[in-house]
Amino acid sequence: MxxxxxxxxxxxxxxxxxxxxxxxxxxxxxxxxxxxxxxxxxxxxxxxxxxxxxxxxxxxxxxxxxxxxxKVDYPVIDRKRCTLCGDCAKICQFNALVKTKKEVILFEKLCHSCHACRIACKHEAITFAKRTIxxxxxxxxxxxxxxxxxxxxxxxxxxxxxxxxxxxxxxxxxxxxxxxxxxxxxxxxxxxxxxxxxxxxxxxxxxxxxxxxxxxxxxxxxxxxxxxxxxxxxxxxxxxxxxxxxxxxxxxxxxxxxxxxxxxxxxxxxxxxxxxxxxxxxxxxxxxxxxxxx
Amino acid sequence: MKIAVSAMGDDLNSMLDVRFGRCNYFVIYDSEDGLIKSIENSGQMAGGGAGVAAAQQILDEDVEAVITGNMGPNAFRLFQSSDIKVYRCESMKVKKAVQFFNEGKLQELNTAGPAHAGMGRGAGRGFRGGR
CATH class of the missing domain: 3.40.50.300 (P-loop containing nucleotide triphosphate hydrolases)
Known part of the structure; x- marks a missing residue:
């Protein structure tokens, strides 16, 4: 060889x-x-x-x-700051966020870590954490x-x-x-x-x-x-x-x-x-x- | 009480679509005033998260019950946490499904079906397998 x-x-x-x-x-x-x-x-x-x-x-x-x-980023929503305006769910192109009457729910496996939700949020309620995939x-x-x-x-x-x-x-x-x-x-x-x-x-x-x-x-x-x-x-x-x-x-x-x-x-x-x-x-x-x- | 039915068309004479996330329309029937509204399902062509997108639209319409054939785990979780009841129905005209619902003949859906079950049959053309 x-x-x-x-x-x-x-x-x-x-x-x-x-x-x-x-x-x-x-x-x-x-x-x-x-x-x-x-x-x-x-x-x-x-x-x-x-x-x-x-x-x-x-x-x-x-x-x-x-x-x-x-590791990949995923959004964490501060419920004290969140006004349930729904802007984050609207901007998400991957349907990873849903606004219900009570809260914003994240489907972490749909998230592409693009950070658009953080930019769209007017109330600075979104930060990012990491999870291992x-x-x-x-x-x-x-x-x-x-x-x-x-x-x-x-x-x-x-x-x-x-x-x-x-x-x-x-x-x-x-x-x-x-x-x-x-x-x-x-x-x-x-x-x-x-x-x-x-x-x-x-x-x-x-x-x-x-x-x-x-x-x-x-x-x-x-x-x-x-x-x-x-x-x-x-x-x-x-x-x-x-x-x-x-x-x-x-x-x-x-x-x-x-x-x-x-x-x-x-x-x-x-x-x-x-x-x-x-x-x-x-x-x-x-x-x-x-x-x-x- | 507002009821949303997953459907192939946009009126009471359309057939119920047994797929939730990938159906064409939701026909929303208000049992108090008899008014009918239909919304196009934005989830039908979603690359992924079709059921989630569909559920968001229904949450925004303030409905109290959903009639469909099967529902995946994500959408099911959303309705559970929002106290919206989901009822299971076979393929029939939307009108008849609503009638069955009013007569108490429909069973409540207690568990989610498998994910991605509504793909294929041409409706999920945009789906890339989540990859």
């Missing part, structure tokens, strides 16, 4: 940072499999942005984990920095955790293992990305959702390439990529032993056939991302 470590980082200065988002559109195509294995092969830091169900740590087993709470964990797996966000169960809003996770990323190459789909969670992760790897599978659903993901990364004007996971000889993804002029970074062959290694919580690159495929992908990425363009 040594000869491949640094195949990507080689061209980066010590303080430079390159953030590559791994996304898919369709769920279950292998974002985490690709991101964890690429981390190992390219000596890149692994950042699990799928804060609703982060699972990359299972494969990378980082140690010495440090945890930090993620999740955590950021960081540890080391060998030389790799592994970081993940965790959204508390029952909390509906993942974006504040994703933002906290992606602020102050370490120097070097960071692989951002995104959530499935093309929702706000993925969009907020892409705000921090310099390039993207789209993981898909050769199926009708894989292709359909890949098209959505392609639209999204094109909106961000990011350089990107596609990886076909679970490749079984069906070339529908390659055909689409050719028509759209999208580079295919490589394929991961569909085999039973991949599932066996995965279900034991190990990385695929422990098998030589997969190590070869991932090294090929790492080389493909060199051609796609901009630090190699000059």
């Amino acid at each position: 040594q000869e491949w470590a640094g195949v990507l980082a080689g061209d980066l200065g010590e303080e430079d940072r390159l953030n590559i988002a791994v996304l898919s559109g369709k769920g279950g195509t292998g974002k985490t499999t690709i991101a964890t294995n690429l981390s190992v092969v390219t000596a890149a830091n692994y950042i699990d942005c799928d804060v609703e169900e982060p699972n990359g740590f299972i494969f990378l087993n980082p140690a010495q984990i440090i945890s930090q709470a993620v 999740g955590a950021i964990e960081e540890g080391q797996a060998g030389d790799l920095i592994c970081r993940r966000g965790i959204l508390q169960i029952g909390e509906p809003m993942a974006v504040p955790v994703i933002k906290a996770l992606l602020e102050n990323l370490p120097a070097g190459i960071n692989l951002l293992d995104c959530a499935a789909g093309t929702s706000c969670n993925v969009v907020s992760s892409l705000h921090y990305a310099d390039g993207a790897v789209l993981v898909t599978e050769p199926s009708a659903f894989g292709l359909h959702d890949l098209k959505m993901a392609v639209k999204l990364v094109r909106n961000f004007n990011l350089p990107f390439g596609v990886i076909v996971n679970k490749y079984n000889g069906d070339d529908r993804i390659q055909k689409f990529c050719q028509e759209e002029n999208i580079p295919v970074l490589g394929t991961i062959t569909y085999q039973r032993k991949a599932a066996e290694v995965y279900s034991a919580g190990k990385v695929l690159v422990e098998l030589s056939v997969y190590k070869k495929e991932f090294c090929k992908i790492a080389e493909g990425m060199r051609g796609v991302f901009p630090w190699n363009w000059q």
Whole structure:
């Protein structure tokens, strides 16, 4: 593996940072499999942005984990000052405040911490307090920095955790293992990305959702390439990529032993056939991302 | 006594909508003078908190009872704390629901239904899953 470590980082200065988002559109195509294995092969830091169900740590087993709470603001209403005028409830775009005859009621899970209610309140009755909605964990797996966000169960809003996770990323190459789909969670992760790897599978659903993901990364004007996971000889993804002029970074062959290694919580690159495929992908990425363009 | 009914249209001949937060209109019937008023539900296209937005409108109308099919936990909590009674009704004409209410045939809703139950069927197009 040594000869491949640094195949990507080689061209980066010590303080430079390159953030590559791994996304898919369709769920279950292998974002985490690709991101964890690429981390190992390219000596890149692994950042699990799928804060609703982060699972990359299972494969990378980082140690010495440090945890930090993620907190968000919510309004506290001083009932002595409040005149029940209802201006705060009217201004709230997220329906988090309701004025009843007796009091103003807050639905804290609907609050986006925008502070509009405080500005609208003529009686200075609103201040803000903080509550914990999740955590950021960081540890080391060998030389790799592994970081993940965790959204508390029952909390509906993942974006504040994703933002906290992606602020102050370490120097070097960071692989951002995104959530499935093309929702706000993925969009907020892409705000921090310099390039993207789209993981898909050769199926009708894989292709359909890949098209959505392609639209999204094109909106961000990011350089990107596609990886076909679970490749079984069906070339529908390659055909689409050719028509759209999208580079295919490589394929991961569909085999039973991949599932066996995965279900034991190990990385695929422990098998030589997969190590070869991932090294090929790492080389493909060199051609796609901009630090190699000059 | 003013009664609000979640409805698909804006008069007594419309069908009752069993969804509270995502219904199109609330038909408000005053049993004392027989007057009818309808308000468009601002919650129907809300990104989130549809039931809360709908409940706020009803609170502002000073009604004493609400007739609907199901109600989520947030709106339910608001009516409970405001002493407004919620009655459960099947899909039928609003007129008939009001008649059933007057005859005491409707049961009071004692527990909230699941959150986000009124999405789908095209009404919740603006909903982004709270994400």
